[in-house]
Amino acid sequence: MTTMTQTTYGVRGLSCWRCMISAVDAVRALPGVHTVALDLEPHGESLLTLAPAGAVTCDQVRATLDRSGFELTRRLRRPRPGVRHRSTPPL
Template identity: 45%
Template sequence: MTTTTTTYDVTGMTCGHCVSSVTEEVGKIPGVQKVEVDLVAGGQSHVTVSSATELTVDQVRAAVDEAGYELTETTA
């Protein structure tokens, strides 16, 4: 089974609760296997998502928005 891993930059996160919210919402996307967050309080945090299938940026943006934060860009 192939795993796709993509890192997204997210702004607005400041604490562990923020990390939990984003992890929970992104983890609800079908196919997501793992979510890791490198918290940069008050800056651009890096959210790395591993999934069974390639996700669209819109799917991840919607989940991040639902958690109350903003997806700013995507890096491979």
């Protein structure tokens, strides 16, 4: 079994499940991204985690989210403990 490394980003502008689906679908469409998960924090900083780490650059994720109307705020070194994610299956 292979373990994929993950990268987590802070994202602003997500206020509902429709926003969440839009952001997840946009990032999941990037070449090389296998899994996307999102911890929705309405009107705050949501956490977006993708795997494998290094599949895309921070600039690619930022541009993709910008086009979808969301703001990438930061790249986290490691996710907060106890974060619940809504995962999407691999493509």
